Amino acid sequence: MIGTFKTIVRKLELNKNLIEDVLDEVAIETPVKIYVNEKFYATLMAIPNQLQELAIGFLIGDGLIKNINEIKKVEIKDLNVKIELKTEKNFISPKKTILTACTSSEEFLNQILKFEEPIVESNYAIKAFKIFEMIEECIKKAEVYKATGGTHFAGVFQNEELKAFSEDVGRHNAVDKAIGVAALKNVDFQKTVLVSSGRQPADMILKAARAGIPILASMRAPLMSGVNAARILGITLIGFARKSRMNIYSFPERILI
Amino acid sequence: MIGTFKTIVRKLELNKNLIEDVLDEVAIETPVKIYVNEKFYATLMAIPNQLQELAIGFLIGDGLIKNINEIKKVEIKDLNVKIELKTEKNFISPKKTILTACTSSEEFLNQILKFEEPIVESNYAIKAFKIFEMIEECIKKAEVYKATGGTHFAGVFQNEELKAFSEDVGRHNAVDKAIGVAALKNVDFQKTVLVSSGRQPADMILKAARAGIPILASMRAPLMSGVNAARILGITLIGFARKSRMNIYSFPERILI
Numbered sequence: 214m215i216g217t218f219k220t221i222v223r224k225l226e227l228n229k230n231l232i233e234d235v236l237d238e239v240a241i242e243t244p245v246k247i248y249v250n251e252k253f254y255a256t257l258m259a260i261p262n263q264l265q266e267l268a269i270g271f272l273i274g275d276g277l278i279k280n281i282n283e284i285k286k287v288e289i290k291d292l293n294v295k296i297e298l299k300t301e302k303n304f305i306s307p308k309k310t311i312l313t314a315c316t317s318s319e320e321f322l323n324q325i326l327k328f329e330e331p332i333v334e335s336n337y338a339i340k341a342f343k344i345f346e347m348i349e350e351c352i353k354k355a356e357v358y359k360a361t362g363g364t365h366f367a368g369v370f371q372n373e374e375l376k377a378f379s380e381d382v383g384r385h386n387a388v389d390k391a392i393g394v395a396a397l398k399n400v401d402f403q404k405t406v407l408v409s410s411g412r413q414p415a416d417m418i419l420k421a422a423r424a425g426i427p428i429l430a431s432m433r434a435p436l437m438s439g440v441n442a443a444r445i446l447g448i449t450l451i452g453f454a455r456k457s458r459m460n461i462y463s464f465p466e467r468i469l470i
Numbered sequence: 471m472i473g474t475f476k477t478i479v480r481k482l483e484l485n486k487n488l489i490e491d492v493l494d495e496v497a498i499e500t501p502v503k504i505y506v507n508e509k510f511y512a513t514l515m516a517i518p519n520q521l522q523e524l525a526i527g528f529l530i531g532d533g534l535i536k537n538i539n540e541i542k543k544v545e546i547k548d549l550n551v552k553i554e555l556k557t558e559k560n561f562i563s564p565k566k567t568i569l570t571a572c573t574s575s576e577e578f579l580n581q582i583l584k585f586e587e588p589i590v591e592s593n594y595a596i597k598a599f600k601i602f603e604m605i606e607e608c609i610k611k612a613e614v615y616k617a618t619g620g621t622h623f624a625g626v627f628q629n630e631e632l633k634a635f636s637e638d639v640g641r642h643n644a645v646d647k648a649i650g651v652a653a654l655k656n657v658d659f660q661k662t663v664l665v666s667s668g669r670q671p672a673d674m675i676l677k678a679a680r681a682g683i684p685i686l687a688s689m690r691a692p693l694m695s696g697v698n699a700a701r702i703l704g705i706t707l708i709g710f711a712r713k714s715r716m717n718i719y720s721f722p723e724r725i726l727i
Contacts, residue, residue: 222697224709225718227598230727237717241694242671258671341484362710363669363691382671382693412620414499414515414639434620436639437498440479452481453619460494461482470487 217241218260218357218380240361242382247271248295249302259386260357260364261292263379263394267386268294270393274420277302281396333447335403335427338467341459343373344406344430348454351408354378358410367391368408369426371400384411385420392424402426413439413450422446428467430454435462474498475517475614475637497618499639504528505552506559516643517614517621518549520636520651524643525551527650531677534559538653590704592660592684595724598716600630601663601687605711608665611635615667624648625665626683628657641668642677649681659683670696670707679703685724687711692719 219238226233243261247254247268259267265287272278278298286297351368357380358364367387369377376398379390388409395405402425409417409431415438421429430451440462443450449464461468476495483490500518504511504525516524522544529535535555543554608625614637615621624644626634633655636647645666652662659682666674666688672695678686687708697719700707706721718725
């Protein structure tokens with residue numbers, strides 16, 4: 214099961230009154246359980262690949278750990294990821310199941326409002342046309358999306374170079390995985406751009422902020438909570454980025470013309 | 471706050487090196503709390519309109535009630551919807567927060583596997599071209615989507631006539647609202663098509679099944695869990711429906727050429 218992105222499904226394809234019985238590919242999502250220090254932490258509904266990265270990125274984005282230096286050991290058994298930290302952590306267990314495409318909740322919004330000043334203070338800046346190139350590079354790499362039409366992707370670029378790329382049924386999972394991959398490569402998040410294929414509510418911005426990513430560029434729309442969160446957390450939020458067009462909702466000084 | 475779909479946000483619009491400082495519209499999501507018989511039931515992150523319909527559709531899709539005849543009274547105060555049922559119901563409270571775009575969880579999958587035979591047994595059938603017309607009718611009506619680019623829609627058609635239409639930041643909320651609107655109009659769900667703008671995991675199919683809807687047509691992709699659920703629950707699942715093309719993943723006998 215691990216590593217299975219998609220599966221074959223039979224379908225009838227109707228095209229202008231022509232019907233064909235064909236085989237097609239559909240994305241798979243499976244419950245992945247994360248344990249921290251032997252305690253159940255969360256269940257994510259995710260494409261069962263990059264499980265270590267998913268768990269690490271999720272813990273960083275969830276604010277439980279700051280970076281991989283806090284991790285002692287990762288053990289993967291079936292679809293369970295067991296993470297042993299160097300120190301004890303207090304958290305409420307069991308946490309809720311985290312679902313296919315989102316974790317935007319009141320709890321997250323409340324957490325954001327607790328911050329009194331921007332937490333991402335990086336001066337990193339890049340040329341606007343680089344953002345378009347990054348989006349295009351990610352689209353080219355999105356193989357599961359091309360096969361199934363049903364997935365999201367995320368990429369982390371450090372100094373304009375793609376360091377991490379992931380796909381998943383959920384835009385949140387894809388971001389978790391990409392952050393996890395980048396963390397394992399010791400990427401300096403202060404000089405990164407996170408590219409996402411999905412909409413941006415507050416909790417997505419919070420994931421980026423907790424990793425320390427200054428620029429988040431999406432092909433899709435922000436939600437109001439996302440714009441507010443980006444403005445509070447010091448993140449340059451870009452939406453509808455495609456071809457030669459983008460909207461900048463916050464901290465435009467990081468985008469050079 | 472109630473009835474507010476979207477809000478104005480300032481952004482920089484970059485288009486081929488031309489920058490404009492403009493005002494734009496962004497979708498708002500707000501926590502909506504549902505109480506059943508004075509007990510807290512769930513928090514949905516939703517666009518704060520059609521609150522009664524959202525709550526009723528959510529309870530039907532969640533399997534707590536079968537139809538509106540079980541409801542004694544609905545009271546809306548600020549963003550709280552208090553539903554009084556005619557009978558006592560046992561449920562675990564507080565339920566988890568239901569998030570922006572999804573509720574696909576292990577719990578749901580397990581619930582589906584409990585069913586031994588299809589629960590939707592309607593013989594309702596419609597011509598394929600009607601599905602394309604329904605999708606186009608919904609797209610035309612999707613005003614919040616057109617303004618913000620960040621929302622989903624859902625429509626319920628009874629005997630090929632649009633009876634309920636809703637938009638929300640989450641595809642699940644949009645479906646809940648549309649089912650709620652249709653339920654309040656006493657729509658005969660056995661003769662309906664549910665149109666959705668979103669991807670289809672198992673829990674979306676389960677919402678349709680619990681309402682008794684035989685045909686679910688989406689513009690977007692199904693997930694594998696959605697295809698499995700539709701085949702188990704007796705629902706005709708259509709994906710990638712647009713213009714004159716669609717894929718039929720289950721029970722194609724309801725679609726006539």
